[in-house]
Amino acid sequence: MAEITHPLKPAEPADETPHETREPHAPRRPNPSAEPLWRDALGHCLRRLRLERGETLVETSRRAGVSPQYLSEMERGVKEPSSEMIAAVAGALDVTLGDLTLAVATTLLTAPARTAPAGVTCQAAYALAA
Template sequence: MLYREALGAALRTRRLEQGRTLQDVATAAAVSTPYLSEIERGRKDASSEVVVTIADALRTRLDALMFDIADRFETAAARIVVELPLAEDALADATITPLRPTADPQLLAA
């Protein structure tokens, strides 16, 4: 997970919880609606100044937003840790085959 994806998800969640539109929040934050949409979808990086203005427009504290982002990373990391033993089991059962057949020692001696 990228920071911009976690930020976008946190912003979108807050906006939807408030029942507000992209246009309403974009206007309040003095950013374009398409730009806010790209930020929410995790496709654009937002400067710290823009993040602060969007958080203000959503009437949310910046520290609360950052804790939400940290929780999203923690959840994503927990999913990876749970999946790792399965991957290790698959590797343990795998057979390694050479990329090319080994040479016959009798042919090498001739």
């Protein structure tokens, strides 16, 4: 498979250690060794991009038109943001929605592989996606 070069580098692997500061109402994944969720990978990419720019939550959220609390929740993988919210934050970070999506997808593709349960095939996954 050809290597894809891209201006956004893949995010560092997620820390799998439980965090005591997580809100009690925040969703938890039942199996911490499972592949990361889209919202988790998105959050890691957004935080990495913001920190690379040397910005605070307030600075980035102001340009994106979202509250700092909402941006923080996006970065922590607590929220399932709409495509409009993702596009607004991507724009505030000076990346295209396509570039951000590719960075998140690359992060997910490089995450540790998870074995599918018995009987689950790619055809079943395609049927669900349709």
